[in-house]
Amino acid sequence: MTAVATPKFEAANERKKSRRGFFLALPAYVYLSLFFALPLLSVVVYSFAKRTSTGGVALEEWNIDSYTKLGEPIVRDILLRSFTLAIITTVICLVLAYPFSYFLATRKASTRNIMLVFVMIPFWSNFLVRNYAWRVLLGNDGPVSRVTEGVGLGETTILFTPTAIVLGLVYGFLPFMILPLYAAVERMDWSLIEASRDLGATGMQTFRKITFPLSLPGVIAGSILVFIPSLGAYVTPQILGGGKKTMLGSYIVTQFLTARNWPVGAAVSTVLMVVMLGATMLYFRKGGRTL
Amino acid sequence: MAGNAKQLKGNTRWALGLNATLVYVFFYAPIALLILFSFSDDPLVGRWGGFTLDWYRAFGENEEVQSALGVSIRVAIMSTVVSVVLGTMAALALERYRFRGNKFFDALLYLPVIIPDVTMAVMMLLFFTIARNAASTIFGVDVSKGVWSVTVSHIAFSISFVSIVVRARIAGMSEKLEEAAQDLYASRWQAFRYVTLPLILPGIIGGGLLALTLSLDDVVITQFVAGPGSTTLPVYVFGLIRRGVSPLINAVSVVMLAASVLLVLLSLVAQRARGGDVT
Numbered sequence A: 001m002t003a004v005a006t007p008k009f010e011a012a013n014e015r016k017k018s019r020r021g022f023f024l025a026l027p028a029y030v031y032l033s034l035f036f037a038l039p040l041l042s043v044v045v046y047s048f049a050k051r052t053s054t055g056g057v058a059l060e061e062w063n064i065d066s067y068t069k070l071g072e073p074i075v076r077d078i079l080l081r082s083f084t085l086a087i088i089t090t091v092i093c094l095v096l097a098y099p100f101s102y103f104l105a106t107r108k109a110s111t112r113n114i115m116l117v118f119v120m121i122p123f124w125s126n127f128l129v130r131n132y133a134w135r136v137l138l139g140n141d142g143p144v145s146r147v148t149e150g151v152g153l154g155e156t157t158i159l160f161t162p163t164a165i166v167l168g169l170v171y172g173f174l175p176f177m178i179l180p181l182y183a184a185v186e187r188m189d190w191s192l193i194e195a196s197r198d199l200g201a202t203g204m205q206t207f208r209k210i211t212f213p214l215s216l217p218g219v220i221a222g223s224i225l226v227f228i229p230s231l232g233a234y235v236t237p238q239i240l241g242g243g244k245k246t247m248l249g250s251y252i253v254t255q256f257l258t259a260r261n262w263p264v265g266a267a268v269s270t271v272l273m274v275v276m277l278g279a280t281m282l283y284f285r286k287g288g289r290t291l
Numbered sequence B: 001m002a003g004n005a006k007q008l009k010g011n012t013r014w015a016l017g018l019n020a021t022l023v024y025v026f027f028y029a030p031i032a033l034l035i036l037f038s039f040s041d042d043p044l045v046g047r048w049g050g051f052t053l054d055w056y057r058a059f060g061e062n063e064e065v066q067s068a069l070g071v072s073i074r075v076a077i078m079s080t081v082v083s084v085v086l087g088t089m090a091a092l093a094l095e096r097y098r099f100r101g102n103k104f105f106d107a108l109l110y111l112p113v114i115i116p117d118v119t120m121a122v123m124m125l126l127f128f129t130i131a132r133n134a135a136s137t138i139f140g141v142d143v144s145k146g147v148w149s150v151t152v153s154h155i156a157f158s159i160s161f162v163s164i165v166v167r168a169r170i171a172g173m174s175e176k177l178e179e180a181a182q183d184l185y186a187s188r189w190q191a192f193r194y195v196t197l198p199l200i201l202p203g204i205i206g207g208g209l210l211a212l213t214l215s216l217d218d219v220v221i222t223q224f225v226a227g228p229g230s231t232t233l234p235v236y237v238f239g240l241i242r243r244g245v246s247p248l249i250n251a252v253s254v255v256m257l258a259a260s261v262l263l264v265l266l267s268l269v270a271q272r273a274r275g276g277d278v279t
Helices: A007-046 A065-071 A073-105 A109-124 A127-138 A143-150 A162-187 A190-198 A203-231 A235-240 A248-257 A262-285 B010-038 B054-061 B063-096 B102-114 B117-138 B147-171 B176-183 B188-217 B220-225 B233-243 B247-275
Strands: none
Touching: A007 A262, A007 B063, A007 B102, A007 B117, A007 B147, A065 A073, A065 A262, A073 A109, A073 A162, A073 A203, A073 A248, A073 B010, A109 A162, A109 B010, A109 B247, A127 A143, A127 A162, A127 A235, A127 B010, A127 B233, A127 B247, A162 A203, A162 A235, A162 B010, A190 A203, A203 A262, A203 B102, A235 A248, A235 B233, A248 A262, A248 B117, A262 B102, A262 B117, B010 B247, B054 B063, B054 B247, B063 B102, B063 B147, B063 B188, B063 B233, B102 B147, B117 B147, B117 B220, B147 B188, B147 B220, B147 B247, B176 B188, B188 B233, B188 B247, B220 B233, B233 B247
16 A cells, blocks of 8 residues: 655655755764864964964964964065966966867767876876976986986976976876866867857857857866965975975965964965865856866 | 867867877876886986886885885775765765755865865864863873874865765666665665665775775875874875985885876776766
């Protein structure tokens, strides 16, 4: 005997399902609240705390000193440098990844899958080691130097400069641009491009008015995925920048581990999180939902 | 003029093909050279001095490297097991049910994926310091950082990655199969055990391998939450690199890279098993 689907029965069923879902999610919910949301909140709280003379933190006397400190020339330079390098990295990745993704999307399925796997490997594999490889390549007697010497350009001296940092960041994060971009280009309605061509638009016009707008969600997603980690980069500036010109990531680390000025470190981290949240919200507002 | 828009014309095709080739060379040439130099019998890195396995032998005999490797493996296994269970449950909850607060939970689950390493590292350091102070004032016990705090942090970011991969798998699967099982008098547990679980298993395995890779590769967060005696291999190597390059680091790097590439490939194979399409 099957139950008749009365509204009351349906509602009770819905409630039961809802409760079941809640209990399934509960362990991860509790874990992330305790070991992710709470730590995140404590960083925000500490950014308003006062640094005591001994390097400790006084929570009672809360203030915004740490944020006003962000306007000081030294910190402002670091912020500016980090934003500049992150933007340059994002633009280079976009310029390399767009034609790549377009090409990828036009291959036949079997070729495409193989090509994709070879993008996924650097996407997930060890970031530290991949940056270290460039340290070896760019070193004094490294192969890059010998090639430039061979063609008469002299020794390569880009190691420990901002150029090397950008190179390392592009190398590290290029797959983060390719994958969402490819997903967007592959998914777009290609018949619109055909229609545009049939109606006599030039290649450039088709790209500007049809292809690019259609792939915009991928462009935004990829740019966010490259920009955010570039802005907070720590490993790359340490290995390839030699830690000479400080960037945001290194500055935060210094405030926490050596300078023992936790409120300032927390304030910079909070700014980084706000930028991240802003970028993510912009992305979801634009209606994209890849990756 | 009807033609396939995916058909590229001469020049465009040539230019795009060249760009793609250069991108792959850019991706793989540095790795290939690093592998080559790890076999080079020259104390200067980046120089070819004949074939040798000395650096790999040094890797095997170096006690600090071996103990760091041991810590890495222990942390990776523990964090993977926990994050696979929690991440899979979260994925099932979000894909199959609507419950109060599911939107907020969804957002909370995405955050660890996009938050920069350094920010998460600082968060965890602060949290463990506060927790330690609280524990010593309230209970009078000393809970200093160690393998446990590294594991707790790795679980915190791995849950999200596991749940994303598993969700992709569940999304591609029809709910009808579970309903059919229950119509045929399977209990909810039986329906899960014999229908749902086998179908989403490739996703769970893929997600688990990814969690393993992420845990074995993490350096920034681990560096902040590791205590004495809980140095993992990447943290140890990062410390070495900051003091300078050496052929030993080349060899250790190649081993680490090989491990992570192997795990990634296995993960991709698992995710694609039986027609599952995961981007």
